[in-house]
Amino acid sequence: MSAGQNLRTIENALSRAVPVEVPGLRKYGPYVSPFAYLERQISAPAKGGFPLRLREPRHDKVTDDIKKAVERSGLENGMTISFHHHLRNGDAVIPKILQALAEMGFRDLALAPSSLPDSHDMVADCMRSGLVSRLFSSGARGEVGRAISAGELDVPVILRSHGGRVRAIEQGDIQIDVAFLAAPACDRYGNMTGSAGRSACGSLGYAQVDARHARHVIAVTDNLEDYPLHPRISIPQYLVDQVLVVDSIGDPSKIATGAARISRNPVDLRIARNAFDLIAASGLLTNGCSFQVGAGGASLAVAACVKDYMAEKKIRGSFGLGGMSGYMIEMLEQGYFEAMLDVQSFDRSVTDSMTRNASHIEIDASCYANPFNRGCVAHNLDIVVLAALDIDLDFNIDVQTGHDGVLRGAIGGHPDTAAGAKLAVVAAPSFRGGVPTIKESVTTVCTPGETVDAFVTERGICINPKREDLLECARNARLPVKDIRALRTEVEKLTGVPDAPEFDRNRIVALVEYRDGTLLDSVYRVK
């Protein structure tokens, strides 16, 4: 019997059935509320800190032999390996390393990347072959998503937000044995950065966490620079055990794509306009404000509206946060914000900006969003604009399962920023490809509705009823406010109601962990 079957479950505060224990992983508590963890008074020291290492002076860290590097790392069957996803769809490190591990005969590894790029269908093969038996990730797309949803892994995949992953590492839920960290620029002692080299990717914010906590750290580079790496070091040498030199860590054209353009799609532009109008009406866009938005074309359109408004009203913001797009960096350079805090860079125009501009600051994932440290930036955020696959009448957001129930997304910083921001706006079309976005109940809760303040579509703005103040602002500004139930009815008149996917409710294939480590929801095998 596989571990996902017939687990004892309990209903959480969102009436979702979640297991109380997953064999091979740990015991779990059900989700209670966004900040219920504050009652818990955790005083235990963080686990998973990097162990002490004793090395003779001037010892040699460099090798060009993957297998030798793996042998030296002490990796064994059953252990946990990690990667970062800063190289996006250009990444060649994950396939290269997994292939070597397969050739070396490894089995039963836990794969714990910060997320999996869209392009890594080969990971599904590694799951089928038994090389990878457990997966902890921010998301699963493509063939990997399909394989998980079909029940091809026995142990449920654990899906976490970026902040939740750091918490899991620091609390010891994820104990990384060997971290293989792609390094676009690296010296022979392992000082590395992402903001230089032909495979430059910008911030290494997720990798910094792995470097601090992994038992063994291997920098993987195609660009060995003279010691000491300068002018910028993102991960310092004392955290790095080995430097593995390879031909190529990835395809530069896919690592740093050209800057995303502002969408010209009229529906996207209408959504963006409505989102901006709500932001303006909220009264939060004032001197010293902070702002986070994604890099999609529609998100950039919101940023463009924000910029015009700030210019007109002569507003200077405090900081922009998150995944950083060229557009946000432009706003920094033009003086709309004091600083940009960058955990992950989205496009080529951002890559070397950190070296040029001291106000473009690289932050690690703990600083970004970890709820269990002494203060993360997400909790200082005023405004965030987020996307969604689906939303339900309680404003719960699904960014993982599509209308067919198959895993196809990534949680990213969604629940972290939604919980932390004063205003969390979720913007999405009211329907896509004939499928309505508003469901009575989402398939998978990834961000609890109580942290979502408004849902903005091209057809109007739905305000979470708990935000009476925001509703009043929107009404006073004469925005097109609609009740979410009414909007759902309006859209379903056009689209009809699609059949819900069928699930095998006895077979949990993945679990969505909230940022505090409680369980938000279970993902079931698609029939």
Added chain:
Amino acid sequence: MKAAGKGHPCRSMLYMPGNNPGMMQHVPAFGADSVLLDLEDAVAEREKDAARRLVAHFVREIDFGGVVVTVRVNGADTPHFERDLEEIIPSAPAAVRIPKCHSPEDVKRADAAIGRIEREQGMPPGGVRIHAMLETAHGIEHAFEIARAAERVEALTLGGQDLTADMGVQKTRDGAELFYARGRIVMAAKAAGLMVFDTVWTDIDDAEGLKSEAELAARLGFTGKAAIHPAQIDAIHEAWRPDARELRRAFRIVEAAERAEREGKGVISVDGRMVDGPIVVRAFTLIRLGHLYGINEEADL
């Protein structure tokens, strides 16, 4: 019935290709006052039949919210004209736009055909209005007769692209070549008591050009302007935003008019000056326009 009706403001009229259901389904989202589902220039010859059926279906079945729905049919000189009317009129759009109205006879022919279809379908006579599109020199010179050619003519519209071609000149950014045509068509429409729409601004990347052309159209007396992209709607609406000072005065005029009526007085005076009937009518029009910008009373200004 999605009638525009007298007094329903149509500042913007958004062109939408009649063969693009993906866009047509989003019409209510764009905020245009009216939409023009196009069967003519936007639709390739071999897609005419499919587009006609699609548009008829959309007009009949889809809730366009408060948006006034009009359809541009193919010209009377094409084999599609009759079939367009046969299929579109029963779906009861607020109006059909008849392109290339050259003379009053073009409108009369369309009027007769629409009237016959309305009778056959048991629809209220005259329910579907005509928007006559003038886009030839001959049409412009006969603007008033065209406006008066049939009861159901509700608006004149200027087709600047074809007109400049017919005139043998280029359409320029400042539009000097259209100045006479604009004046003529506005005057004809006003004389006949109709709405009148300005031509499209074709360069969707030139927001400044759109702004100044829309402002010019509003100043000349057009009641609205066509848009070829949803991104143009806001700029068009902005051009028709009533002047705050004028609107303030309109509130006072209407208040005085209402007071005069209560008190049975024939003479209306505001700020110590006599106010005539047409000025009172204009004041009401301005106030209705103000509602579209969320200005419902003087305090909103």
